Amino acid sequence: MNRRLSILLAAAALSVTARLVAEPVVGSTDASVYEISAPITPRVVGGATNLYSHEGPNYPTTLADAQSLAAGVAHTFDQLLTDCAQLTNPSTSALYDIDVSEADPSEARLIANYNAVATCAYNEFGSKPYWIPKLVNDVDICADKLGAGWHLPTEAEIASLTAEEVDAVVDVLASSASSFGSFYFSWSFYVRSGDGLKRATLTPGQAPTISDEIDETQTQHLEGGVVLRCARGTL
Amino acid sequence: MKRIVPLLLPLALIACNGGNTSSSTSTETSTETSTTTSTATATATETATATATETATQTSTETATGTDDAATETDLATSTSTLSGPSARIQKDGSIRLQRAP
Numbered sequence A: 001m002n003r004r005l006s007i008l009l010a011a012a013a014l015s016v017t018a019r020l021v022a023e024p025v026v027g028s029t030d031a032s033v034y035e036i037s038a039p040i041t042p043r044v045v046g047g048a049t050n051l052y053s054h055e056g057p058n059y060p061t062t063l064a065d066a067q068s069l070a071a072g073v074a075h076t077f078d079q080l081l082t083d084c085a086q087l088t089n090p091s092t093s094a095l096y097d098i099d100v101s102e103a104d105p106s107e108a109r110l111i112a113n114y115n116a117v118a119t120c121a122y123n124e125f126g127s128k129p130y131w132i133p134k135l136v137n138d139v140d141i142c143a144d145k146l147g148a149g150w151h152l153p154t155e156a157e158i159a160s161l162t163a164e165e166v167d168a169v170v171d172v173l174a175s176s177a178s179s180f181g182s183f184y185f186s187w188s189f190y191v192r193s194g195d196g197l198k199r200a201t202l203t204p205g206q207a208p209t210i211s212d213e214i215d216e217t218q219t220q221h222l223e224g225g226v227v228l229r230c231a232r233g234t235l
Numbered sequence B: 001m002k003r004i005v006p007l008l009l010p011l012a013l014i015a016c017n018g019g020n021t022s023s024s025t026s027t028e029t030s031t032e033t034s035t036t037t038s039t040a041t042a043t044a045t046e047t048a049t050a051t052a053t054e055t056a057t058q059t060s061t062e063t064a065t066g067t068d069d070a071a072t073e074t075d076l077a078t079s080t081s082t083l084s085g086p087s088a089r090i091q092k093d094g095s096i097r098l099q100r101a102p
Helices: A003-022 A063-073 A077-084 A107-125 A133-138 A141-146 A155-159 A163-174 B004-020 B022-084
Strands: A033-036 A188-193 A196-201 A209-211 A231-233 B087-090 B096-099
Touching: A063 A133, A063 A141, A077 A107, A107 B087, A133 A188, A133 A196, A155 A188, A155 A196, A155 A209, A163 B087, A163 B096
Parallel strands: none
Antiparallel strands: A033 A231, A033 B096, A188 A196, A196 A209, B087 B096
């Protein structure tokens, strides 16, 4: 190998190395990014099908039926955002304060949309956060409703959050004056542990707390403000 | 004697005029005094108002400037914190995106 060729190869290698260093992976696959979804809420009463009519002795006997039940009652934020934008808020006699027309909406607009969805979900769709733990444990609701990459947060992921990171997350919705604090704004949510489900709670200024108070074999709905949020990315 | 007559004549004329128009002179003096007083009052009022307004405006401006400076400092602190610590924001789909510190 002559000297000129050696120099060219060395320069090419340096160029590739520099690009790898200078261009971090972006998007949800970036290891430093972790997304936590808005709650997925079940219709608990009314409608063609609802959760309360399938609990206890009426709980599905097969996984396929459980998946069908979850798919039928679960409301995602995107669904509600679209549906609620067409509806009138009975409290104000005007359309819900939802605007999805902006390509790059401000944080204030996103918060307004979030508040409106929270109210609408309860008023119009009979949604409450009261899932049946066994259904949450048996069915991969996150991937089924939100797509590949979304999963029930794991105990390890949430436990790794620092108090500073908890503050950053909780502060995003802290300015909301919604009365649905234990519902769409709750930071008490299901996490998957090695042996079933647990309850994680994020409190400002504190490291996350994980409690082992959920019986994942329970076929009655669970109240108490524990919501179903999904996660994407890794910590 | 020639020198005294020219001096006495004007004095006599002055004395006669003053005596004949004493009433008229009194009225004119009264009117002039009134007008002068009124003007002086108006001037004083204008001056006071102008001074008060200018002072208030100036104080307000200075205060606002101080607040702006404080806000700028806060912004800088926030930016610094964002750069060195975690940050989170809401997204269109209602999810919260947490960016861990590098």
